[in-house]
Amino acid sequence: MIKKVKTDQLRVGVFIDDLNFSNAKGKVFLSKTLIQTEKTIQIMRVWGIDEVFIDTEKGLDIKPAQSAIETRKKIDRDLLQAALMSSPQTPVVPIGEELAIAQTIKVEALNTMQRTMDVIAQGKELDNDSVFGLIEKMANSVTRNRDALPLLMRIRSKDQYTLTHSISVGSLVLAFCNFCGLAYEVTINMAVGALLHDVGKTRIPLHILNKPGKLTQQEMDIIKKHADFSADVMAYSKELPFEAFDIALHHHERHDGSGYPHGLKGDAIGFAAKLTAICDVFDAITSDRCYKTGVSELAGLKTLYELSDSHFEKELAYKFIKMIGVYPIGTCVRLDNDLIGVVTGSTNNVQQPMVRLFYDDKKRKPIKSEELDLTKVGVNIASYEDLESWDADMLKLYKSLKTALNPLKQTGSAEGRL
Numbered sequence: 129m130i131k132k133v134k135t136d137q138l139r140v141g142v143f144i145d146d147l148n149f150s151n152a153k154g155k156v157f158l159s160k161t162l163i164q165t166e167k168t169i170q171i172m173r174v175w176g177i178d179e180v181f182i183d184t185e186k187g188l189d190i191k192p193a194q195s196a197i198e199t200r201k202k203i204d205r206d207l208l209q210a211a212l213m214s215s216p217q218t219p220v221v222p223i224g225e226e227l228a229i230a231q232t233i234k235v236e237a238l239n240t241m242q243r244t245m246d247v248i249a250q251g252k253e254l255d256n257d258s259v260f261g262l263i264e265k266m267a268n269s270v271t272r273n274r275d276a277l278p279l280l281m282r283i284r285s286k287d288q289y290t291l292t293h294s295i296s297v298g299s300l301v302l303a304f305c306n307f308c309g310l311a312y313e314v315t316i317n318m319a320v321g322a323l324l325h326d327v328g329k330t331r332i333p334l335h336i337l338n339k340p341g342k343l344t345q346q347e348m349d350i351i352k353k354h355a356d357f358s359a360d361v362m363a364y365s366k367e368l369p370f371e372a373f374d375i376a377l378h379h380h381e382r383h384d385g386s387g388y389p390h391g392l393k394g395d396a397i398g399f400a401a402k403l404t405a406i407c408d409v410f411d412a413i414t415s416d417r418c419y420k421t422g423v424s425e426l427a428g429l430k431t432l433y434e435l436s437d438s439h440f441e442k443e444l445a446y447k448f449i450k451m452i453g454v455y456p457i458g459t460c461v462r463l464d465n466d467l468i469g470v471v472t473g474s475t476n477n478v479q480q481p482m483v484r485l486f487y488d489d490k491k492r493k494p495i496k497s498e499e500l501d502l503t504k505v506g507v508n509i510a511s512y513e514d515l516e517s518w519d520a521d522m523l524k525l526y527k528s529l530k531t532a533l534n535p536l537k538q539t540g541s542a543e544g545r546l
């Protein structure tokens with residue numbers, strides 16, 4: 129029997145006979161189809177298809193039960209609650225050990241993502257196996273040590289922004305999911321979306337994407353189309369999870385409805401898109417671009433904090449700030465015994481990170497030290513160290529230590545262009 133039902137009532141196993149949708153625009157793969165995954169239903173909803181005709185002889189009938197949309201909303205609520213309630217997982221290996229492995233993963237990621245973007249630019253099909261293979265390696269690295277890969281991704285050339293930004297956001301999402309104690313499968317699904325969230329930029333003309341000056345309204349409107357373009361790639365890649373589609377389409381939506389492309393508000397934005405948006409903005413504002421210098425991590429956290437009420441799920445943004453830490457890696461700090469060092473990693477206590485000491489300010493001379501876990505030696509940070517007051521030799525010493533961790537950044541502006 130053919131009958132008309134609301135898209136919200138659909139679930140896996142129902143056969144769609146006709147979309148009842150006049151503006152199908154190439155979305156024909158949804159007609160005469162057995163719904164095999166929840167992703168298909170979510171895509172129909174996002175494309176504004178409110179009602180469809182189903183064939184109950186070729187698939188399941190609609191019975192009064194929880195719909196796919198209701199199920200999705202409940203999953204999102206549960207994930208948010210789990211992310212906010214959990215305690216951070218403890219790193220398995222020290223950052224120094226993981227950095228060497230993470231470096232090889234970074235090289236592989238750059239190659240894989242370059243190939244992926246080339247394939248998309250040519251309109252060919254995504255190689256899902258290589259994307260998932262890469263994400264699993266990145267996830268294993270982050271499980272061993274949450275800080276190493278995101279930190280390495282901070283060191284990059286501004287000329288390859290879209291490429292390095294995508295990998296960086298992927299590694300930040302992995303780290304954030306790890307910090308939130310989320311399940312492996314959920315983490316992988318979200319990280320695939322984060323890695324591919326901006327692939328739609330391959331369809332934006334480079335002279336607009338890399339324009340050094342201010343964009344005109346028309347150019348801005350063209351750039352905004354990248355979210356739709358990314359979502360199209362996700363929708364037509366059948367093996368990608370719904371989270372990838374949701375992230376691609378909605379990573380520029382903002383909690384107060386000021387985002388794009390749909391101006392969604394609050395809980396209308398899925399958990400995966402909410403979480404990725406925080407990582408996306410943090411990476412964008414702390415990165416050097418062809419038209420601006422990125423702000424320091426500390427300044428980036430301040431901006432996130434200021435935007436947390438209006439742009440993000442507030443508690444989730446606070447949790448991200450907690451993960452990056454009050455003392456981000458590379459920050460120069462003074463301990464309460466007047467020893468000076470560089471923050472090299474996180475611990476379970478955001479007030480007492482890992483620190484490598486390099487100067488004794490009481491004796492006025494450089495010192496050599498191993499990485500110290502401040503939670504284990506029982507020493508506290510007294511303050512941020514003011515680099516302005518240092519002489520050239522001390523600055524050189526600090527910079528040589530920091531170069532291995534993160535390029536020194538001093539200036540920049542508020543939320544990035546993208």
Ligand SMILES: [Fe+2]
Nearest residue numbers: 325326379546
């Ligand atoms: Fe984007």
Ligand SMILES: [Fe+2]
Nearest residue numbers: 325326408546
């Ligand atoms: Fe982005």
